[in-house]
Amino acid sequence: MKRPAVWLAVVLLFLSFAFISYRILWLRYPAFPTAPGKAWQLHMEAYIKADQKEISVMIGLPHTDAGGIVVEERITSGKLTLNLLREGPNQVGIWSGDVGPEEEVISYRSTIHMAHPPSSRAKPPKPEPYPASVGRREQALAERLVRKWSQLGPPARLRAVAATVAGNWGVPPPDDQDLREWSAFQKKHGRPEALLVLLRAADLPAQPVEGLYLIESISTSLLVWIEVWTGRHWENLQPETGEIYRKSVSFLPLTTGGLPAVRVSHGQLSKVRWTLTQQIISHWRIHFERIKRSNRLLDRWSLFRLPPEFQGTFRILLLVPISALMVCILRNIVGFPTFGIFMPVLMALAFRNTGLSYGLGIFAGVVVIGYLVRRWIDKLRLLLVPRLSVILTLVIACITVFALIGNKLGLREFMAVGLLPFVILTMTIERFFIITEEAGVRKGFWTAAGSAAVATITYEIIHLEPLQLTFFVYPELLFAVAAFQVLLGRYTGYRLSELIRFRKLRSPL
Amino acid sequence: MIFKVTRWLKDVGILGMNRRNAEYIMRCNPRSSFPLVDDKLLTKRLAEEQQIPTPPLYHTIEYHGDIARLKKVLDGQRDFVVKPARGAGGSGIVLVTDHTSEGFVKQSGEVISWKDLTYHISDILSGIYSLEGLEDRVLLEALVHPDPIFDAVSYRGVPDIRIIVYRGVPVMGMVRLPTRASDGKANLHRGAIGVGIDIGKGKTLTGVHRSRIVTYHPDTGNPVSGLQVPYWESMLLMAARAVDMTGMGYLGVDMVIDWERGPLLLELNARPGLQIQIANQMGLHRRLELIDRAPSDIFSTPKVRVAWAVEKFKVSDF
Numbered sequence: 001m002k003r004p005a006v007w008l009a010v011v012l013l014f015l016s017f018a019f020i021s022y023r024i025l026w027l028r029y030p031a032f033p034t035a036p037g038k039a040w041q042l043h044m045e046a047y048i049k050a051d052q053k054e055i056s057v058m059i060g061l062p063h064t065d066a067g068g069i070v071v072e073e074r075i076t077s078g079k080l081t082l083n084l085l086r087e088g089p090n091q092v093g094i095w096s097g098d099v100g101p102e103e104e105v106i107s108y109r110s111t112i113h114m115a116h117p118p119s120s121r122a123k124p125p126k127p128e129p130y131p132a133s134v135g136r137r138e139q140a141l142a143e144r145l146v147r148k149w150s151q152l153g154p155p156a157r158l159r160a161v162a163a164t165v166a167g168n169w170g171v172p173p174p175d176d177q178d179l180r181e182w183s184a185f186q187k188k189h190g191r192p193e194a195l196l197v198l199l200r201a202a203d204l205p206a207q208p209v210e211g212l213y214l215i216e217s218i219s220t221s222l223l224v225w226i227e228v229w230t231g232r233h234w235e236n237l238q239p240e241t242g243e244i245y246r247k248s249v250s251f252l253p254l255t256t257g258g259l260p261a262v263r264v265s266h267g268q269l270s271k272v273r274w275t276l277t278q279q280i281i282s283h284w285r286i287h288f289e290r291i292k293r294s295n296r297l298l299d300r301w302s303l304f305r306l307p308p309e310f311q312g313t314f315r316i317l318l319l320v321p322i323s324a325l326m327v328c329i330l331r332n333i334v335g336f337p338t339f340g341i342f343m344p345v346l347m348a349l350a351f352r353n354t355g356l357s358y359g360l361g362i363f364a365g366v367v368v369i370g371y372l373v374r375r376w377i378d379k380l381r382l383l384l385v386p387r388l389s390v391i392l393t394l395v396i397a398c399i400t401v402f403a404l405i406g407n408k409l410g411l412r413e414f415m416a417v418g419l420l421p422f423v424i425l426t427m428t429i430e431r432f433f434i435i436t437e438e439a440g441v442r443k444g445f446w447t448a449a450g451s452a453a454v455a456t457i458t459y460e461i462i463h464l465e466p467l468q469l470t471f472f473v474y475p476e477l478l479f480a481v482a483a484f485q486v487l488l489g490r491y492t493g494y495r496l497s498e499l500i501r502f503r504k505l506r507s508p509l
Numbered sequence: 510m511i512f513k514v515t516r517w518l519k520d521v522g523i524l525g526m527n528r529r530n531a532e533y534i535m536r537c538n539p540r541s542s543f544p545l546v547d548d549k550l551l552t553k554r555l556a557e558e559q560q561i562p563t564p565p566l567y568h569t570i571e572y573h574g575d576i577a578r579l580k581k582v583l584d585g586q587r588d589f590v591v592k593p594a595r596g597a598g599g600s601g602i603v604l605v606t607d608h609t610s611e612g613f614v615k616q617s618g619e620v621i622s623w624k625d626l627t628y629h630i631s632d633i634l635s636g637i638y639s640l641e642g643l644e645d646r647v648l649l650e651a652l653v654h655p656d657p658i659f660d661a662v663s664y665r666g667v668p669d670i671r672i673i674v675y676r677g678v679p680v681m682g683m684v685r686l687p688t689r690a691s692d693g694k695a696n697l698h699r700g701a702i703g704v705g706i707d708i709g710k711g712k713t714l715t716g717v718h719r720s721r722i723v724t725y726h727p728d729t730g731n732p733v734s735g736l737q738v739p740y741w742e743s744m745l746l747m748a749a750r751a752v753d754m755t756g757m758g759y760l761g762v763d764m765v766i767d768w769e770r771g772p773l774l775l776e777l778n779a780r781p782g783l784q785i786q787i788a789n790q791m792g793l794h795r796r797l798e799l800i801d802r803a804p805s806d807i808f809s810t811p812k813v814r815v816a817w818a819v820e821k822f823k824v825s826d827f
Contacts, residue, residue: 332527384635438600439698492528498783499514501720502523505787 005490012483019298019476027296029473039071039281040214042252044108046272048099048264055080055267056096060210060255062112063091068252073110080106090255103270111281114214114250128205133189134197141181142201145174154204154230158237158244161202165195165242192239195226205229208239210261211253212274219274222261225251252276303472311472316352316462318471320345321481323458328488330457335497336450337443339431343424344454348462350421356459358413360452363425366398367448370429371436378433392426522795523786533675533797537758538779545755546777549648550594555754556774561747563774564590564767570647573634576627588652591626593633593645599696601638603629604652604666616665616693653773656766658739662686662702664728666693669765670706670738670772672748673781673793676758678807678814679745680796680822682706683788684713684738689728697784702726704733705789709823711741717787740772745818747772749811796822 023029048057061084064070075082080097095106130139148170149160160170169179186194192208199206206228212219225245226237236245254261262269291304303314323345330336338344351359373394377387399422406414428451436444461467471477518525524533545551556563567589568582583589587608593601603626604616612622621629630647632638639645652667659668666687673680683703687693690700697703702723705714716723716733725732738744748762751774761781764772786793799821807817 335526383631384637434600440700490531492525492531494515494518494523494525495527496511498523498525499511499518502518502787503514505521505523505790 005486009483009486012479012486016476016479016483019479020474023298023474027294027298029291039111039113039279040068040252041111041275041277041279042109042212043275043277044273045275046106047103047270048095048106048267049103049270050099050101050267052266053098054096055099056094056265057106057267057269058092058094058263059108060259060261061091061093061108062110062252062254068112068114071111071113073108075109076105076107078104078106080104087259088257090257090259092255099267111279112252113281114252128200128207130197130200131193138185138197139201141178141185142197145169145178145182146198146202148172149202155235157202158199158204158228158230158235161195161198161204162237162242162244164198165191165240192224192226195237195239195242199226199228206237207256208258209236209251209253209256210259211251211255212276214250214252215276216278217274217276219276220272222254222274223251227256303475315468315472316349318475318478319462319464319468320349321478321485322461322467323348323454325481325485325488326457326461327454328485330450330454332488332491333495335495336453337447338451338454339428339447343428344451345458346421346424347451347455348458350424351455351459352462353416354413356456358411359459360455362399362402362414363428364452365402366395366425367429367432369398370394370425371432374429374433388426388430391429392422395422395425395429518792522792522798524783524793524797526783528794529783533759534780537676538760539756542756543779546757546760546779548594549592549596549776550646552774552777553648556751559750559754561751561754561774562770562772564653564765565651566648567651568649569594570630570634570649573631576630579627579630582649586651590648590650590652591630591633592648592650593638594648595639595643595645596633597638599694599699601629601633602694604693606652616667618665653765653767654769656739656768658736658766659684659686661729661731662704662726662733662736664689664691664693664726666691666695667765669695669763669775670744671703671778671781671785672745672762672764673785674748674752674760674762675797675800676808677749677752677811678800678803679708679748679818680800681785681789681791681793682708682745683785686716686726686733688718688726697782702733703784703788704736705785705791706738706741707824708745709819711738711744712736713738714824715788715790717784720784720787722787739766742815742819744772745815746811747774749814751777753811 024031042062044059046057046059048055057080062068062070075093077095079099080095083094083096085092085094093108145164146157146161149157152160163170173179182194185197189197196206196208206226208224209227210222210224212223224239226239227234228237236249236251237243238245262272291299291302294300303311306314324342327338327341327345331338331341347359347363353359354362370391374391377390382390403415406412432444432448435447545555550569553563553566567586568579570576570579588604588606591601591603591605596602603621605613605626606616607614609620611620613626614620633645633647636643636645655663655667662668663686668684668686670682670684672682683705685695685697686702686704687695688700688702692699695701697717700719702716702718704716706712707714713734713736716726718727724734744764744766747764751762752760755777757777757779759779759781761778763775763778765775766772783793803817803821807813
């Protein structure tokens, strides 16, 4: 008898566990969807002016493969047409079209969650050839200059090369002729490029990056730095001074590989501004966009795909089975009486609009008034259905009067009762009356207290946002809830109330 | 503390609500048989077929329109009982002992008018007392005049005797004594006293009143224990036979003792309460397990089953 139920529970638990593991391990869902994560909000705003009719503005934009997860992108393009394009490792937004003589504003806004460490960029790049502008002679020169460090490990080599920007060439110093030639090269190509050539000569994979410091800031220009791969991770180099940024400094790259982050043809940007602000959001929101775009089966069948106006309902609905489980526990393990089985759950759902204390207060008020009227009505000898209808009308009248009083007192909660399920109130009044008549007022109040307790617990459960989100992200948790319900269905032990009830037996036996 | 008490209840063999529902009611009582016991009219007809005596039926009312004819039916009857066919726990039952010019005198002495009575009957018909709120029928039965043995320990009303029967074997019995609080009704949750009965001899044991153990009736002050229940042996047999006709494995059989007609079957209860354990100072579970371990030949006839129960469950030989 017991075994099939236990097996069913085990299967349900396993299903739940399997689905969740699949999502976490393969689809990379957050294990704790409600743990707060730090995210950045990037806001770019640019004013553009066209020289000719057709203008084209290309701006590097953050994207998910660049180490962070970009969610909630919003782009405005004014009169221009917008295209999003992949250009090498970069994502570029291209605004193009005819803006006329006036200034046009384009903007971009997104929320970026930076992963630590940036996973997709952890792989070392392939060694790149020297830029075409660098001649063979200059390559040989650069290689000569760094040869003495070839025995050092990559981090030390990087530090030695970086120090040359400040003129520190170490011992023994290279000969004067080479140094003179190198400063000429530096002047001709600029320090950043010279540094890149030197890093290439020292076999250190490196690339120029344009972007922003990842701190709360407003910038009107972008930062250029050089990323150098030192065997295990990237180090960031200030190209003008050769300074190596400390690990604690983080960046938001917009374009890598030497492409300028902002390019304009047939016009200019009169003003451009990047604003970075930090915000705390939960992990689920970070994953929200990703799930929405994913093509995996479970992602396509995710509740996140529902139209947003229905999502709220399901966030609540998914928790109702937990409330039912609570009712099972309270009735079958604790032994607390309630009006009806799921009536307290419906009560709790009704309290969503009014809040708990007002909801319970209004409920108690209507039931007391209804009870008094019901006692009096008993003398009128009304048949069952018409009598219940009278009480229903009374309930509606009470709610209406409460709303009017609430309006006078400025209490919105009194007016929000409109959605309180009046049928439940009606049946509660009738049941309360019958219980008090048949089993005494005490029993009636105990039952009312039990119902209020379940309603309160249920209300608190369905309003726990972390729980809501967890169930919303992992609806298969319902299997687990069902498993516990099945197990409770086979609980044949004593109820807590029975320990008290049969305590009387103890002494004489 | 909790574990100690749980352990102790288990050792004593107390049956809890959850186990009763899952392992006895749900396992032994087929759903299809429930209407037979939930509807008193069906139970009555079934009992008549088996020649098990029940209180004489005067009339049944099925439709609101029938109420008009009520006056004629009740004309010759001084006292009678109004009962919903599908009522639970004694709700909706009115005992009428007499007529006066103002109306009917209830068992409690209260007088209700003709209008009150018809109102009550139409309430029953609308299903207010029925188990699922379905439309119901009304039984008008002869009022039982109880055997005087319990007069000293009842406050008005009719005491009744409940015997729990498992697989046809009587397990435990108690007599339910009305009190002032129970309005003449013999239902424990309304405040009646339950007094355990020794299966062996039919002598009353201790009483339970609202989950307190009592030895005296709260209204009459007389001791409730040590009374000899008349017709005990034949009532055990009646209970064992009554169960056979329903196909149910776990039943509460409610009987009354009329001083003229002897024991009568009142109703069957597919969900008998657990309070009987307190009245008997004894756990049901232990006895139920004894029956499950018993050799199969004891189940052959009601007589054999009763004999086995008397032998196994007798309290002592005093």
